[in-house]
Amino acid sequence: MNSNRLLQVFLTFLGLIVLQSASATINLELTQGVGRAIPIAIVPFHGDSLGISKVLRQDLLSSGMFSITAVDKLPNKPGTIADVQFGDWRAIPVNDLIIGTITPEGNNYHVSFTLLDTFKSQQFLHFSSLSQATVNANLNPVLAHQVYTIPKSSVRFLAHHIADIIYKQLTGVPGVFSTRIAYVAVKRFPDRPTKYALDIANADGEDPQPLLQSNSPLMSPAWSPDGKSLAYVSFENRRSAIYISDLSTGKRRLVAQFSGINSAPAWSPDGKELALALSKGKVNTNIYILNLVNNKLEQLTTGSFINTSPAWSPDGKSIIFTSNREKDQPQIYKIDLATNAIKRITFNGNYNAHASFTPDGNNIVILHRDGGKFEIAIQNLATGNLKVLTDSGLNDSPSISPNGQMIIYATYYQGKETLAKISMNGLAKTHLISNDSFIQSPAWGPLAS
Amino acid sequence: MKITQRTFFILSILVALILNGCASRTMPAGITDANHLSTGATGAQTYSVSTSPDFKQAFAAGPHQGLLGARQFYFSFDKFNLALRCLSPIYLDATQQSTSAGNCYQALKSHAQYLIQHPQQCIVLEGNTDARGSRSYNLALGQRRAQAVASRLEKDGVPAKQIRTVSYGEERPVALGHTSADYARNRRTDLIYESCGQ
Numbered sequence A: 001m002n003s004n005r006l007l008q009v010f011l012t013f014l015g016l017i018v019l020q021s022a023s024a025t026i027n028l029e030l031t032q033g034v035g036r037a038i039p040i041a042i043v044p045f046h047g048d049s050l051g052i053s054k055v056l057r058q059d060l061l062s063s064g065m066f067s068i069t070a071v072d073k074l075p076n077k078p079g080t081i082a083d084v085q086f087g088d089w090r091a092i093p094v095n096d097l098i099i100g101t102i103t104p105e106g107n108n109y110h111v112s113f114t115l116l117d118t119f120k121s122q123q124f125l126h127f128s129s130l131s132q133a134t135v136n137a138n139l140n141p142v143l144a145h146q147v148y149t150i151p152k153s154s155v156r157f158l159a160h161h162i163a164d165i166i167y168k169q170l171t172g173v174p175g176v177f178s179t180r181i182a183y184v185a186v187k188r189f190p191d192r193p194t195k196y197a198l199d200i201a202n203a204d205g206e207d208p209q210p211l212l213q214s215n216s217p218l219m220s221p222a223w224s225p226d227g228k229s230l231a232y233v234s235f236e237n238r239r240s241a242i243y244i245s246d247l248s249t250g251k252r253r254l255v256a257q258f259s260g261i262n263s264a265p266a267w268s269p270d271g272k273e274l275a276l277a278l279s280k281g282k283v284n285t286n287i288y289i290l291n292l293v294n295n296k297l298e299q300l301t302t303g304s305f306i307n308t309s310p311a312w313s314p315d316g317k318s319i320i321f322t323s324n325r326e327k328d329q330p331q332i333y334k335i336d337l338a339t340n341a342i343k344r345i346t347f348n349g350n351y352n353a354h355a356s357f358t359p360d361g362n363n364i365v366i367l368h369r370d371g372g373k374f375e376i377a378i379q380n381l382a383t384g385n386l387k388v389l390t391d392s393g394l395n396d397s398p399s400i401s402p403n404g405q406m407i408i409y410a411t412y413y414q415g416k417e418t419l420a421k422i423s424m425n426g427l428a429k430t431h432l433i434s435n436d437s438f439i440q441s442p443a444w445g446p447l448a449s
Numbered sequence B: 001m002k003i004t005q006r007t008f009f010i011l012s013i014l015v016a017l018i019l020n021g022c023a024s025r026t027m028p029a030g031i032t033d034a035n036h037l038s039t040g041a042t043g044a045q046t047y048s049v050s051t052s053p054d055f056k057q058a059f060a061a062g063p064h065q066g067l068l069g070a071r072q073f074y075f076s077f078d079k080f081n082l083a084l085r086c087l088s089p090i091y092l093d094a095t096q097q098s099t100s101a102g103n104c105y106q107a108l109k110s111h112a113q114y115l116i117q118h119p120q121q122c123i124v125l126e127g128n129t130d131a132r133g134s135r136s137y138n139l140a141l142g143q144r145r146a147q148a149v150a151s152r153l154e155k156d157g158v159p160a161k162q163i164r165t166v167s168y169g170e171e172r173p174v175a176l177g178h179t180s181a182d183y184a185r186n187r188r189t190d191l192i193y194e195s196c197g198q
Helices: A003-013 A052-062 A086-090 A152-171 B002-019 B053-060 B101-117 B135-155 B180-186
Strands: A026-032 A038-042 A066-068 A096-105 A108-117 A142-151 A180-187 A195-202 A209-214 A218-223 A229-234 A241-246 A252-256 A262-267 A273-278 A286-291 A297-299 A307-312 A318-323 A331-336 A342-344 A352-357 A363-370 A373-380 A386-388 A396-400 A406-413 A416-423 A429-434 A438-444 B072-074 B121-128 B163-169 B188-195
Touching: A038 A052, A038 A152, A052 A066, A052 A096, A052 A152, A108 A152, A142 A152, A180 A218, A180 A416, A195 A218, A195 A229, A209 A229, A218 A262, A218 A438, A218 B135, A229 A262, A241 A262, A241 A273, A252 A273, A262 A307, A262 B135, A273 A307, A286 A307, A286 A318, A307 B135, A318 A352, A331 A352, A352 A396, A352 B135, A363 A386, A363 A396, A406 A429, A406 A438, A429 A438, B053 B188, B101 B121, B101 B135, B121 B135, B135 B163, B135 B188
Parallel strands: A038 A066, A038 A096, A307 A352, A396 A438, A416 A438, B121 B163
Antiparallel strands: A026 A429, A096 A108, A108 A142, A180 A195, A180 A438, A195 A209, A218 A229, A229 A241, A241 A252, A262 A273, A273 A286, A286 A297, A307 A318, A318 A331, A331 A342, A352 A363, A363 A373, A373 A386, A396 A406, A406 A416, A416 A429, B072 B188, B121 B188
């Protein structure tokens, strides 16, 4: 019996099951249209019995950066560049065209795709040849071309990888289609105890895997910067505690189980420290920093207030948090880690909470109460300008994609607690719908290394 | 003072019912229908104390005679001051009726007396909030609601070592709907008897 198996037995004994049983299935539904986007076309790949082009289309649509010609509006369906009549595509008009072919060989598939710039091809209207195209790089319509050999099981993985290449090529920013998300899935029954699971899935909600299942609430998953561990809050044994689980082994480490609240773990950018919100047996909750190397705990805030939801600045020099220190209303404050000076940074409205920095450090994304509605909003730190991105009224837990272009958050959709993604420009919104669970507390993982 | 509080409570419930278009319910929805499965205005299913195993098992332990059956104490939105509004507790036993606001304090006194007389008995006070707002902030808010009940019991003479507090924030709702009445039922502190040293 290896140590991992031992751990499983131990956790099962505690009423927890690790890495077992099927988790919530999530379906993706694009619920908001896109304007001012890059017009592109995706021709269904020749021989695509695997559905690669469909995943590709779904990924690129959900980003809010592209408007994609409907399949039934395509003038023709070329599989290779030799068959592309560029004038047909400029007439739609689309700026870029994606074509591909898939050929089976034994148990594997050869997948090739080509990304073409339809406006760099004047000279090839009558030649339509890749070798001719390479003569003049400035007029080379081929922006990307790759050939892969994969087993069937890697189809979705490859589709996301291709979507990442196309996204980067056309926007200049890394794609996040191959990244993962963590969230809590809750199954409620009228006649049986509620079941909680900490799941990890692809960013589109596919391939969900349970990391932990419990009879007690789980909350606040937080990814380590290297994507190898998750910190989270568990209420097993009728008390709150913070654990860190290693995703490859399932092994976990108890990092905080003080009296009262142990909550809101947030990793420092270097992964060596964890900011926490602890009450330590008192009425008030304060922000602490736990050094994960020497286990030293340092208290950052004091006083008889609620201080919670810490988030690090990208440079690691400050932490923003939620506090009711003025007028008993939650607002966002920033603490400078060198001086411990605290400064209020939100002034719009009487409820701002759960803040995090965009990767460039220029904006914060917050939960903002607008009238009686709880909405996801973005505030520019230099100007103080606030832009409310949602309008459904009961939203929570915004988490920013590692490329800074999308936000995943918890919401209610069709009467169910579920996740939604919205582009930072507010233009594209996608709901991730589970048919059997309430989905909450999303956390967007780092870029795949 | 007690009458004022009670009147205010009844008025709040009435206002909540009218605002949510569920005036057809004959009893204050926030309190008396807790012993039945019901469907909120949003169509979401609502679970009750008596049928959900999450709560049934937890509330089973400890004494239940008279006011000791009162185990859930309510709070106003965004508030954690028990003295401001202590609403009626819910009884485990469906045959018992909900009680007045004044009796709520009396119920806490009864628990205090019981705990003083039974020093080997301990309780955990579980603070809860409704689903609106930030989960982590709600967790901190729930802790304050648990502490508010703990302070009251300690004031009535219960040694601190017999009381443990925990906050579940919005993680353990009694009602899953989204009416004001549903939210009101979730803003509460649950008093649960447990063996000491947990």
